[in-house]
Amino acid sequence: MRTAGADTEDIAGERRQLINVAYRLLGSLAEAEDAVQEAYARWYAQPPGRRAEIESPGAWLTTVTGRICLDVLGSARARRERYVGAWLPEPLPDRAEEDHGRGTDPADQMVLDESVTMAFLVVLESMTPAERVAFVLHDVFRYPFAEIAGIVGRTPAACKQLASSARRRVTAGRGTEPAGGQADAVRRVKAAWESKDIAALVDLLDPAAVMTADGGGLAGAALRPVEGGARIAQYMVAIADKAPGMELLVRSVNGAPGLVARRDGVVLTVAAFDVTDGRVARIWAVRNPEKLRPWLGDAAV
Numbered sequence: 001m002r003t004a005g006a007d008t009e010d011i012a013g014e015r016r017q018l019i020n021v022a023y024r025l026l027g028s029l030a031e032a033e034d035a036v037q038e039a040y041a042r043w044y045a046q047p048p049g050r051r052a053e054i055e056s057p058g059a060w061l062t063t064v065t066g067r068i069c070l071d072v073l074g075s076a077r078a079r080r081e082r083y084v085g086a087w088l089p090e091p092l093p094d095r096a097e098e099d100h101g102r103g104t105d106p107a108d109q110m111v112l113d114e115s116v117t118m119a120f121l122v123v124l125e126s127m128t129p130a131e132r133v134a135f136v137l138h139d140v141f142r143y144p145f146a147e148i149a150g151i152v153g154r155t156p157a158a159c160k161q162l163a164s165s166a167r168r169r170v171t172a173g174r175g176t177e178p179a180g181g182q183a184d185a186v187r188r189v190k191a192a193w194e195s196k197d198i199a200a201l202v203d204l205l206d207p208a209a210v211m212t213a214d215g216g217g218l219a220g221a222a223l224r225p226v227e228g229g230a231r232i233a234q235y236m237v238a239i240a241d242k243a244p245g246m247e248l249l250v251r252s253v254n255g256a257p258g259l260v261a262r263r264d265g266v267v268l269t270v271a272a273f274d275v276t277d278g279r280v281a282r283i284w285a286v287r288n289p290e291k292l293r294p295w296l297g298d299a300a301v
Contacts, residue, residue: 011043011057014058014061015036015040017058017062018039018061018062018065019032019106019110021062021069021136021141022036022068022069023092023110023116024116024121024124025069025070025133026069026073027090027121028089028090028291029090029106029294030090030293031072032069035068035069035072038068039061039065040061042064043057043060043061063147066137067151069133070130070133070152073132074129083217084215084217084223085217085222085223085224086221086223086225087125087214087216088118088122088212088284088286088291089118089121089122089254090291090294091118091254091258091270091272091291091292091294092107092110092112092116092253092255092294093107093251093295094112095107096252112254114255116254116255117255117256117272118258118272119274119282120170121254123169123170126169127166127169131162131166133148134148134152134154134162135162135163135166135167135170137151138159139163139166139167144156145157145159145160145163181278182273185275185278185279185280186257186258186259186273187257188200188204189201189259189273189280190248192204193259194240194248196240196241198237201232201233201236201237202229202230202233204279204280206229206276206279206280206281207229208227208229209229209280210227210232210281210282210283211226211232211235211282211285212282212283212284213226214284214285214286214287214288215287215288216287216288216291218288218289218290219268220287221287222235232283243261243263245263246261246262246263246268247261247263248260248261249262253271253272258270258271258272267295267296269286270285270292270295271284271286272284272286
């Protein structure tokens, strides 16, 4: 039987993993933090004797967190139908680019890899809640289908099918540009945007490119996706005209090269990109200030 001290230490050590799981399941750092807090609350609500009987606290917490996230995903669909404009996942900074060390921020506990790129998270948004949970837990975190079955309330075979269906969506939506090529494209977009060079922007954008902006009704943003390289270029220059003094910074956004726009030290927009064959195919611009809280420290960089 574990001692109380060991129990507390084991449980505290699971927090980083749980935050990483919940963010990938929900696409929202705030909701991920709430889900993990709820899982911990349920753990400590149990009698000490019951907690001592649980052989793997980490597995128990992951199961509970997964179930909470499944419930949140089910209700999120209705909430997002009422959301003003497009809903995008919450963008994450790379703390290695900063010099703040705010260890209490959940963003500090995130592992930035391919499974948190904006392109990946947007594809996850197209899945059913059960598909998303089965795929993320199995393909990203290597949980066996037998354990996933207990979370989603399906058989292991059904969970395998869910993950397979989700995997096909991810493969179909995956870009082909290596990281170096994306970084170069983002730097060139930054230069063209700063100089308000529409022709250069059009050349950098795929003719069928799509820009999606998320203002959440709290910041100005196109309510529908802007389609076509020429229209996007004009839209970007119009934004620059309306925001004199806007400063663009190349930053890691969810582990991939992106841009941060700020004015007077305040971060206004965080943009993620999908680059294919040297041209920008997708832009996701998050302007909702409630989703930019993890970027507050960037004002001091």
